[in-house]
Amino acid sequence: MTDTAREALARAADAARLAPSIHNTQPWRWVVHADRLELFAVPDRQLREQDPDGRLMRLSCGAALHHARVALAAEGWLHDVERPAGEPLAVIRVERHEPADPRAMQRFQLLHVRHTDRRTVSDEPVPQGVRQALVDAARQGGARLHVLHRDEVLQLAVMIEHAGAAQQGDERMSTETAQWVGGDRPAGTGLPDAVIPAELPLTTVAERDFGVSGTLAAGAGHDTAASYAVLYGDGDEALDWLRAGEALSAVWLAATEHGATVLPLSSPVELVFTRQALRRMLSDTGYPYLVLRLGIADADHAGPPHTPRLPAEQVIELADE
Template identity: 60%
Template sequence: MSNAEEVKKALVQAADAARFAPSIHNTQPWRWVVRGGELRLFGVAERQLTEQDPEGRMLLLSCGTALHHAQVALDAEGWRYEISRPEEGPLAVIRPTVREPIQPEATRHLQMLRVRRTDRRTVTEDAVPEDVLAFLAKAAEQAGSRLHVLGRDQVLELAAAVDQAQKAQDTDERLRAETAIWVGGDRPDGSGIPASALPEELPLTTVAERDFQTRGTLAAGEGHDQGATYAVLYGTGDDQADWLRGGEALSRLWLAAAEQAVNLLPLSGPVEIASSRAALRQMLGGLGYPLLAVRLGNLDPAHSAPPTTPRLPSDQVIEIAD
């Protein structure tokens, strides 16, 4: 196999691995093009939540998680690469350079792509250890973002911001109609959140989970969120490149959490509403721009993982242009 063929194979495999990246409402709003030894990432407007995410921030965050997943796949094959983020055209371009011996941690990170879940069940009363929180904060920082762990008083402020955002979204009929398209029931088309990934009822927690206005089939579990840790993932800017990098950081943080057997639940609702996002930025002392809030906690070890959410087939998200 020639070097060009090796590179092409690696890029197709990386794009395929990126299909398992998390995205807002599992919209998977990305498209990959393999061309001339490059892997190009594009956002897909047809899978953007135009009512919930009119400025495309969650789309960019989602594409950033896919971009990081592709990097994890290349790392696991020993490829070194360069990444550019053009101001026009593709969101990012990956160019493999040389191949080196595979590092054990790279293989472990790849395994986490399949282990990671969006699990909305309640967590146990056992708090995440401080050294694990420090490990997760470092993972986010290495990817270019920061993780601000909230104190008790700030958790109550987060709860108020989440409630404020939920009420604003509940009164928006067009937003509710858009959500209904992507959430609930069976998802035979390979996208969206199926009922099997949603709780039968919303758990009674201090910080409420998003109410999708539909019930699922997953038992929410007992308990509260007393053992949970809440944090805000934030970046230093608010431009397209910042949100894309924020998605990369979210992916790295999520995979690091999975590696530590910590459940991460993203809370994007308070970032989607201007007033509640301002409240989150105030929690940061105005030092950064909030990307989303997260809940970190330990799941009941007696519970099996929820079913995987569906994924679009490869030929719908990967184009081989050579």
């Protein structure tokens, strides 16, 4: 059993490479043991300027953790997760093997389909039933999702504009962003030109301006039919950010399953003043972790390609035992 468990854990770490991460930094590392998988953050791939507290790094690691769990479940491995206060960030321990549930296998397929979509959304709103499914997925994933009302969307638009102006005026932040964005990205990290809009769409809530023009045809649409949501929760500590990342992955896979697109907008949580404004918008009921734009893709335009990933040997270590 041990050898097959170890192989399943290695496959789960491999599947977790597909997880979303801030600027595609993939700030995670896995150590595979005979009965457990350990997840570590990689501070070398933390954005020091944009993410000095490591909240987005941990959110990204949380998404990878959830991906690994989805992969294990798809093979029928029952497992337990421990989230120690320090390092490793998490330990997944396999308990026993059962016949896999077909729903879990379908979920695993979604890992390969999920991606960030920076094209404008279609005129079709995200159906209420789908929005509710995402709210439920966030809760099951360990956080909450608040879908914004129209007046809150306008407040969000102002916050994002302020955050964007503050960040673009900060030379160190712009230099940091430029290291991760644009070009072909042969090293397997960052955002290639192909996923960055050639021109920033004129939407009410602005997309992140990465400071470079890519080659993605973003479409002529608007964001009138988009829904905006805040992923939030009860605490604002390292462990809460990890849990938020797990919830993000759960929400995103549910959106993918229902044909909805997701674009995370993290600039308003990167700065203290906009983070506080978001918190007030949640009527102080929790701490904001990430803003998400949800939409239905415009079927007339080809979707963006998948972003690159680091090779497995750079993020997965097989422990000698």
